[in-house]
Amino acid sequence: MSQPEARYSIRTLIIAVVATIVVTVITLEVNGRLLHNENKEDAELGTFTAIHLSPDGEDVRMSPKSSELHAVCEQGYLAIASDVDAAFRAILLDYKSRGVRCGDIHTYVSPATSNAQPAAPESPQ
Template sequence: MSQPEARFTIRSLFVTAAVTIAVTVIALQVSGRINHPGDQSDGPIGEFTAIHVTPGDEFRMSPKPSELHAACEQGFLAVASDADHEFRGILVDYKNRGVRCRPANQAAPSPATEAR
């Protein structure tokens, strides 16, 4: 018995796969299905969750620290990366309002002062 004849060569299969991928990417680009973000300076850099802590209550969190640290920048809380010193962003709430902070050496304002 003779061996079966190869219908397609490996080279033609690779070329077909490459052309198929290229045509798919072009079609997705033309139809607008591929999103290219423009200005990334305003984008979210992470998602944070606040844990309400009351005296005497226990809470659970990971024992490993994150690679971020907080700093007070011009009266607002900034989150910065430990690895990249240029990576820093101001923490805002769901309405895009900055979270206030005060430097450690500044005294806490009294409730009467804040009401003004």
């Protein structure tokens, strides 16, 4: 007996792992520990990052590959649409769940006026 004898075969161990995963998922589902969102409209579909574009023309670091999404203006709000699924369209929200506006509403503060103090409101007489 120079070689240690294997007590279990690899096939038995794989079957045991798969059976354990299946039993765990079924148990969690029966006990209500797995939560399923019924309202598909409020699902978070992705995370986006905003990159500040400076007027001095610094290079923006981003992937050279284009995403499969594009932006469209939908009823005055910025929407993200899929290039591969024509039915997919979602409104872009900020961190407080407010819609991001688009279209004719453009406000730009030039660097020369950004340091100026705002005018004091006039008091009613």
